Amino acid sequence: MTDLLIRNLRPMGAAPTDMLIRGGRIDAVSSGIDAPGVPVEDAKGAIAIPGLVEAHTHLDKTLMGMGWYENAVGTDLRAMIDNERAERRRLNHDPFRQSMRHALALAGNGITHIRSHVDVDTENDLAAIEGVIQTREALRDIVEIEIVAFPQSGLMIRPGTAELLDQALALGADLIGGLDPCNIDHDPKGHLDTIFGLAEKHGKGIDIHLHEGGTLGAFSTELILERTRALGMKGKVAISHAFCLGMEDWNRVEALLAALADQDVAILTTGAPSSAVPAVKRVLGAGLRMGAGCDGVLDTWNPWNRPDMLDRARIVAQKNNMRSDADLAVALAVCSTGGAAVMDVVGHGVETGCNADLALITGLTLAEAIAAGGPVALTVKGGRITGRNGKPVMEAP
Amino acid sequence: MTDLLIRNLRPMGAAPTDMLIRGGRIDAVSSGIDAPGVPVEDAKGAIAIPGLVEAHTHLDKTLMGMGWYENAVGTDLRAMIDNERAERRRLNHDPFRQSMRHALALAGNGITHIRSHVDVDTENDLAAIEGVIQTREALRDIVEIEIVAFPQSGLMIRPGTAELLDQALALGADLIGGLDPCNIDHDPKGHLDTIFGLAEKHGKGIDIHLHEGGTLGAFSTELILERTRALGMKGKVAISHAFCLGMEDWNRVEALLAALADQDVAILTTGAPSSAVPAVKRVLGAGLRMGAGCDGVLDTWNPWNRPDMLDRARIVAQKNNMRSDADLAVALAVCSTGGAAVMDVVGHGVETGCNADLALITGLTLAEAIAAGGPVALTVKGGRITGRNGKPVMEAP
Numbered sequence: 001m002t003d004l005l006i007r008n009l010r011p012m013g014a015a016p017t018d019m020l021i022r023g024g025r026i027d028a029v030s031s032g033i034d035a036p037g038v039p040v041e042d043a044k045g046a047i048a049i050p051g052l053v054e055a056h057t058h059l060d061k062t063l064m065g066m067g068w069y070e071n072a073v074g075t076d077l078r079a080m081i082d083n084e085r086a087e088r089r090r091l092n093h094d095p096f097r098q099s100m101r102h103a104l105a106l107a108g109n110g111i112t113h114i115r116s117h118v119d120v121d122t123e124n125d126l127a128a129i130e131g132v133i134q135t136r137e138a139l140r141d142i143v144e145i146e147i148v149a150f151p152q153s154g155l156m157i158r159p160g161t162a163e164l165l166d167q168a169l170a171l172g173a174d175l176i177g178g179l180d181p182c183n184i185d186h187d188p189k190g191h192l193d194t195i196f197g198l199a200e201k202h203g204k205g206i207d208i209h210l211h212e213g214g215t216l217g218a219f220s221t222e223l224i225l226e227r228t229r230a231l232g233m234k235g236k237v238a239i240s241h242a243f244c245l246g247m248e249d250w251n252r253v254e255a256l257l258a259a260l261a262d263q264d265v266a267i268l269t270t271g272a273p274s275s276a277v278p279a280v281k282r283v284l285g286a287g288l289r290m291g292a293g294c295d296g297v298l299d300t301w302n303p304w305n306r307p308d309m310l311d312r313a314r315i316v317a318q319k320n321n322m323r324s325d326a327d328l329a330v331a332l333a334v335c336s337t338g339g340a341a342v343m344d345v346v347g348h349g350v351e352t353g354c355n356a357d358l359a360l361i362t363g364l365t366l367a368e369a370i371a372a373g374g375p376v377a378l379t380v381k382g383g384r385i386t387g388r389n390g391k392p393v394m395e396a397p
Numbered sequence: 398m399t400d401l402l403i404r405n406l407r408p409m410g411a412a413p414t415d416m417l418i419r420g421g422r423i424d425a426v427s428s429g430i431d432a433p434g435v436p437v438e439d440a441k442g443a444i445a446i447p448g449l450v451e452a453h454t455h456l457d458k459t460l461m462g463m464g465w466y467e468n469a470v471g472t473d474l475r476a477m478i479d480n481e482r483a484e485r486r487r488l489n490h491d492p493f494r495q496s497m498r499h500a501l502a503l504a505g506n507g508i509t510h511i512r513s514h515v516d517v518d519t520e521n522d523l524a525a526i527e528g529v530i531q532t533r534e535a536l537r538d539i540v541e542i543e544i545v546a547f548p549q550s551g552l553m554i555r556p557g558t559a560e561l562l563d564q565a566l567a568l569g570a571d572l573i574g575g576l577d578p579c580n581i582d583h584d585p586k587g588h589l590d591t592i593f594g595l596a597e598k599h600g601k602g603i604d605i606h607l608h609e610g611g612t613l614g615a616f617s618t619e620l621i622l623e624r625t626r627a628l629g630m631k632g633k634v635a636i637s638h639a640f641c642l643g644m645e646d647w648n649r650v651e652a653l654l655a656a657l658a659d660q661d662v663a664i665l666t667t668g669a670p671s672s673a674v675p676a677v678k679r680v681l682g683a684g685l686r687m688g689a690g691c692d693g694v695l696d697t698w699n700p701w702n703r704p705d706m707l708d709r710a711r712i713v714a715q716k717n718n719m720r721s722d723a724d725l726a727v728a729l730a731v732c733s734t735g736g737a738a739v740m741d742v743v744g745h746g747v748e749t750g751c752n753a754d755l756a757l758i759t760g761l762t763l764a765e766a767i768a769a770g771g772p773v774a775l776t777v778k779g780g781r782i783t784g785r786n787g788k789p790v791m792e793a794p
Contacts, residue, residue: 070764367700
């Protein structure tokens with residue numbers, strides 16, 4: 001079913017109207033549409049926004065449905081990485097089942113597109129990639145999933161990883177990832193040369209985790225820019241977290257933003273409350289594409305994150321001290337059209353001709369919907385209803 | 398009714414047991430208690446913690462139930478203050494009705510104690526104080542409310558305010574408040590001398606809003622300490638926000654913490670995501686009492702805050718990068734026994750002999766309860782059930 005008539009919705013919070021969807025696209029938006037034979041849904045005055053986009057997460061990490069994970073790891077990045085690799089085995093973690101649970105939880109709550117980093121390492125090989133590819137296939141009509149082959153445990157320090165990343169891309173990963181070229185591998189040139197080389201070989205994009213703050217992160221960013229220019233990869237590279245763009249040195253950040261805009265490098269944020277982060281309005285003002293994500297959910301890393309982009313819009317707004325209704329609309333846009341722009345989704349909107357990928361959220365205004373915090377009333381993907389009241393229509397394994 | 402038998406609860410997450418409450422106090426905690434004639438409640442394995450304490454809020458500000466407030470004010474502190482004073486009149490804000498709504502929303506969700514700052518200014522005079530005192534009386538058996546007479550619009554810059562604060566304390570406000578002695582009044586000596594003078598006159602405590610960051614906030618803190626010592630007010634002073642304790646200068650912060658500990662000055666935090674804030678484990682490690690609060694909820698100030706101390710525990714944990722189960726238990730303690738210590742509540746616990754002021758929360762561990770985010774299954778105040786599933790038992794006006 002990809003035809004649907006939704007009555008009494010408010011596009012972006014405007015006056016109530018009807019929306020006719022035909023063949024998975026928005027065919028008409030006006031009052032009193034008549035479409036015999038087309039299934040009808042009453043939106044009850046909910047606000048229609050373009051589908052929410054979870055643009056930075058880890059579908060292969062969640063322990064959803066496996067009981068509460070008592071975290072005794074602490075906050076050291078390497079310790080967290082080593083702990084997770086060991087726990088995957090101890091807990092007999094099934095990446096297909098777990099990524100299905102996570103992706104469906106997202107689909108049930110307004111999300112129509114997901115970019116997921118997926119671990120590749122020399123202990124677990126390609127098991128996680130294969131599991132998430134299986135989920136991507138199983139959910140093809142429910143939610144679009146982009147897979148980033150991600151060397152979570154390091155690249156140069158773990159020989160054999162580059163070959164596995166190569167295989168992951170051949171298997172169908174959509175992008176290649178990277179991780180703190182200085183802090184993890186202690187070899188930024190080797191790390192970035194390998195990643196950009198694989199991207200070039202496979203003709204795929206890049207999305208690099210960069211937690212490195214201050215001048216170290218700025219250095220890594222400059223190495224990323226250098227390679228982006230050299231390989232003509234303008235518009236094909238994204239940096240996740242990019243904490244260094246939250247550093248105090250105004251001039252340095254301005255220069256980085258200008259260089260990133262010149263190469264159309266996109267930024268993904270989680271609005272991490274405990275870190276300096278890129279300021280949303282500053283990044284957007286510099287002309288960069290910017291999306292947001294909840295990061296890993298219910299995994300060995302942290303106990304806070306939820307598979308919920310309205311919750312994330314609130315966190316991003318809080319972190320950026322965005323208080324007015326106008327500012328909250330910007331935070332929400334980052335969580336929807338912003339992420340879509342990073343994922344190169346075309347036609348992500350609520351106007352005639354756009355894809356019928358929608359989230360119907362409850363509130364008088366967009367800001368009230370964020371303040372109230374969901375659940376999302378209805379998720380629509382390609383005209384198909386995929387979520388109701390925050391729950392997926394399809395049952396998770 | 399202040400006798401109650403709660404079966405199948407888990408004190409602080411321990412093994413299931415029963416709890417007998419008699420005369421508003423915990424009379425016994427053990428398995429298989431028999432108490433003929435005493436009403437029985439089944440906790441269904443919920444975790445019992447001491448009642449949550451909302452130790453920094455503004456009951457007189459909320460617009461709950463008055464429709465969505467479209468915020469177009471921006472983030473300048475003075476502009477927000479002036480806007481609110483004007484909006485109170487335009488919206489015909491009723492401080493009794495609104496503080497009842499806010500306090501009951503809290504009582505329904507596990508909160509047994511509230512410290513509320515309440516505005517006193519030369520436009521609205523004592524209307525807010527009178528309204529919240531009325532609420533304090535109306536809810537005497539539901540939730541304990543401490544009132545701080547708060548010069549939100551400034552003190553030295555608005556002649557007549559000191560006299561109103563004097564009257565507010567005579568009327569029954571429990572403490573006197575203050576606000577950014579440098580940034581608002583531009584007269585830190587005048588501001589603090591007035592506040593400490595009124596505290597001395599009425600024999601009441603002090604709780605000062607201090608948003609001033611860095612060296613400016615450190616200067617104001619030193620002036621506060623100077624007067625605390627001079628007037629022998631050790632243990633009677635609290636600083637809310639205390640953003641300056643989040644500054645980078647490690648040595649300066651250490652010296653401030655030692656001086657604050659010496660005078661037993663308490664710290665209240667909201668875990669503000671967009672500011673430098675006092676680090677929870679550092680403040681506790683220095684021996685200070687520390688509580689937390691949600692600040693104003695659904696008011697003219699911000700759209701994010703909820704009347705929900707489990708939500709606040711999550712925000713405090715995220716801001717402090719507290720990830721382990723042990724750390725989350727600390728964040729939750731700040732939101733419960735920590736606030737109780739700041740409010741000088743005696744007997745706030747889940748052991749025999751303590752007040753029967755409890756929140757029953759759902760989860761395997763304390764951390765899971767924070768991660769899941771409520772609602773609080775049952776609120777008990779003095780043995781009386783005041784909230785169920787996040788909703789107050791008593792109806793709000």
